[in-house]
Amino acid sequence: MPLIQVDGPSIDTDKKRRLVKELTDVAMRIYNIQHITVLIRENQPENVGSNGQLIADKHRGE
Amino acid sequence: MPLIQVDGPSIDTDKKRRLVKELTDVAMRIYNIQHITVLIRENQPENVGSNGQLIADKHRGE
Amino acid sequence: MPLIQVDGPSIDTDKKRRLVKELTDVAMRIYNIQHITVLIRENQPENVGSNGQLIADKHRGE
Amino acid sequence: MPLIQVDGPSIDTDKKRRLVKELTDVAMRIYNIQHITVLIRENQPENVGSNGQLIADKHRGE
Amino acid sequence: MPLIQVDGPSIDTDKKRRLVKELTDVAMRIYNIQHITVLIRENQPENVGSNGQLIADKHRGE
C-alpha cells in the first residue's frame, strides 16, 4: 500500500511504463511512502458505458 | 460518479448495451445525477468460486 | 455472481433499498441468473475527483 | 457476501481450484458465514507496477 | 502483488489479524510469492443487497 488501480482503454507498453512511473512518483511524494503498487486494467469499448451508452456505440456514431 | 462496476459471465454486445442503458436509468433516477459510468467485467467460469468450488467445476458436474 | 458494485455519494436507506431492488431486477433479467449481490459504497465529496478537482471544492465554488 | 477478490499473475486451473477452496475455508471459519464468493483476476506482467517499474521490465532485468 | 481484497461485515481486530494471517498463508503457498497485501473492507448491512433485498431488511424480518 498505497495501491493505485487504473481502468482505461488499451494502451501500448511504453505508455504503461510511463503511467506506472509517473503515478508512482505522485503517490510516493504525497503519501511519503516508498512501496506503491499500480494495477492497469484495459477495458474494451463495448464493456464501458457512459451516460447510458456503450463507448463502442458512441465512437461508431462519431 | 456514480460508478457502477458489474462482474458477471460473458454476455453478447446487445446484452451489454441493454445492461448499460438500464443500470444507468436506475442510477440516474435514484441518485438524481446525470453522469453515470458503467464498467462491465466478464469472468471465465474457472476464475469464479462459489462456496469453495469453481463455477467451471459445478457446471461440469450438473 | 453477478456482482454489482456502486460508488456514489451518500444516500438514505430508502434510496439504498430501491437501488438494490432495481439494479437486481435489471441484472436478473439480462443475465438470466437469480443470485445477484449489490455492494453500495458511499464516498465523501473530498474523496472524489473529477477532471482534476475535488468534488468538495467544486460544490463550494458553485 | 463475504466477497474475496484476488489479483495475481496467471495460474493454472488446479491452482485456481485450490485457491478458491482454501480461501473460502478461511473466510467461512472466521466470518462464520456459509456463502463466500471468490473472484480471481489474472494480470499480465506489463499491467502491474511495483515501486515505479513494470513487473515485465523487472523480470527482464533479472 | 498478489493483492487480496475482502468485502464482508464488520469484524473485531482479532478476527482481522487471523484473516490476514491465514489468507496470506494460502496465497503465498499457491502463488509461491512472498509479498501479499490484504485489504479488508467492512460493509454495513444497509449497504449490501442480496437477491434484491438489503441485508439490513432481511435480518430485521428473521
Place this chain on the structure above:
Amino acid sequence: MPLIQVDGPSIDTDKKRRLVKELTDVAMRIYNIQHITVLIRENQPENVGSNGQLIADKHRGE
C-alpha cells in the same frame, strides 16, 4: 473513464486535493483523454495486511 482508484492510509484534504490534481494530470497526458475520475479510499491500519501481519500491529512493534 479513465478511472483511478487509490487505496491508502488517511490523508488530509490538502493532500487529497494535490493527489487528485497530479494523478489526473498524469492520466490526461498519457491517455490523451480529458475526463478522468479519481476515487480515494482511506484504510485504517487494522484493515490492511502486509505479508501476513496487520499494519496496525507492525507499527505497534516498531
